[in-house]
Amino acid sequence: MRPLHFVYVLTLIGQSGFRGYRLVLALYALHLGASAFRVGVLLAVYSLMQAAAGWWAGRWSDRAGCYRPMLVGALAGVAGFCISYIGASEIALFAAAAVVGVAYAMVHVAQTNVVGLLSKPDERAKNLADLSLVFSLTNFAGPLLAGFSVEVSGHAAASLWFVVLSLASTLALVAGKRLLPAQCVHTHGEGDGLRELLKNRALLRVLMIGSLVFAAVDVFQFYMPVYAHGLGLPAFVVGVIMACFPAAAFTSRVCLRWLLQYMSPEGVLWRAFLLATAAFVSMPLFDGAISLGVLAFVYGFGLCVGQPITLILAYQNATGGRTGEAVGIREAVNQITRVVAPLVFGAIGSVAGMLPVFFAGGGMLACGALLLRAGRQSTPASGGR
Template sequence: MKRYPSSLLLAFAVAFCNMGAYRSSKLVVALFAAHLGADAMDVGVIVSLYALVPLMLAVYAGRITDRLGMVGPIVGGTAGVVLGLLVPWLWPGLPGLYVSAGLLGGSYVFYHVAIQKLVGTISTPETRSQNFAAYSMVLAVATFVGPLVFGYSIDQVGHPRTYLFIAAMALTTIILLLAFKAVLPARARSGEEHGGPVFDLLANPGLRRALITSGVILTGIDLFSFYLPIYGHQIGLSATVIGRIIAMFALASFVVRVAMPRLVAMSSEERVLGWSLAVSGGTYLLFPFFTDAWILAAIAFVLGLGLGCGQPLSMMLTYMRAPPGRSGEALGLRLTVNHFSHVVVPLVFGAIGTAFGLAPVFWINAAFLAGGGFLTRRRA
């Protein structure tokens, strides 16, 4: 069994707590909004707030990380996440959900850029692919555990108190990092040389492809995270059952990430990404045709197999192809691309869902993913 350095284990523990809290908040906000009578357009606007603020801050967060190191942005960003999670507990209504979503998105981006760079900084060229794969598996476990636990919590104690429990999970991140900060290498606590216009990064075709692919993949993941709960609510599934269906997606993501290094070795990064998008597009076509929870869980599992390996591959390629001293900025640019799609897509799909129902939301996204897979395979 591979032994990881203590610094990387600390990064994994921090990532587990923060990702579990963040992903769980997306489940809770969708169900809480539906409980309060919000329609698909309302949910689409709330979803877009998770991405609108980080859209404007992601590159800046990357530059701050390059300049100051990773510990400060992780702690500061997580503190903002905790505050955002407390808002619906203190202010349980749709206005509170709007404020919470914006605060969560704006705070999480500082943590998100810094933790990705931390994994890359700790790694050597020989261990980087394995470490990013392991990091992505930690995220998959957190995404599995969070909705499973907090979906059950909603049924037992309600939405506002569940937000309080999620905030406690995020707070654990700060406690861990401050208690064990000494195990991190010095370069993780200090900055680097930096400079140059951000658009210079787009001159690298490999980096540019990684950015585009990442945006396509995360669009599929986010639409699943937000619209599967709405669909489940419409067909009468409980929050616990919906949480279990989402957890199956996370379980499949974990399984495929275990096999990801071997898949890449047998083919190439671009071909694996292309097939993952094609499989995901085909899977999205199936959701509106079924209401049985077991079948929906099986479909979610296949979707997780399709989308699960795309994130770590695009993340790793972004870090590796960034100019020296600008890896944080490149990762921030990756998040900017992701969040641009997060802002636009929920608003567009929210309007479509309100006007025509949820089935076209799934089908149009299927075409989007399949088209991205075709273009990616052509580049391979």
């Protein structure tokens, strides 16, 4: 098996577990009688622990190679899944969320970094785009497995399904160790802390744009059901409208490799931002299920190009071999945004109503497009530095 294909398989197995476990946590907490607020705090802990460990995990993968962070992360995931099975309490779920959040950061950052390291410079953007397609598959497979495992085995025993998945990933990783690059790509030296990394203005711009993408995704996932419900649409129809978004996300990532043959990553992204902006500000102008479904698809297509593109740009703009750190700090910023954005836009909606939320979100995306347009264009479809 080719090394890249091996990493893709590892990613599909391991990250399906991590992404599905988020749903298991929420369902288990509700089963134990937790309020909606406490469930929100639980999921925030999961995201914030990923944020806290992101840069550190990237720094480790740059210095020690990617094998050890992936191995330790997979084993830590096993430990976290076992906590929720053994504990059977809200306190245990919070502990499990913290452990699994850190484990996920180690695995995710190292797997992303190793794909870049295994790629030739002129193929790196395309290979990272393929990795984003694998991420889309895990976003589908993980929640599907979570719901099925809870239905078949119950809330506590569902955690054991993810233990098995993580152990399978660990065994595959150990068996295929020789396929991974062993050398460190960056050694510790003076002046290479987080502050120095953030002095890279090109990378800082990518982080800002990436946070806008994640904010826009979460705002849509929260406010579209509220808006559709307010129009009196049935729950099934609301579900179909929401399903148009991940369908578009998968479609956009299938098309991304082709788009990168004709445009630079930044060129693709700023056009995608404009497309998403137009779709989002148009949503309050329509009240039909079909029109909202079409707009949700267009919005998802434009917006979900942004996640893999910002990953590609973060990797390209990392200097001094600090690619893992760049990927890690991107993950940290994205997870913090995932917690903060719903709170900010929720406050706007509570004070001013639904319409300003759509226009504020559209304005945010338009600012991202302008920020990209004003920046220096990168080389088309190149792997970067």
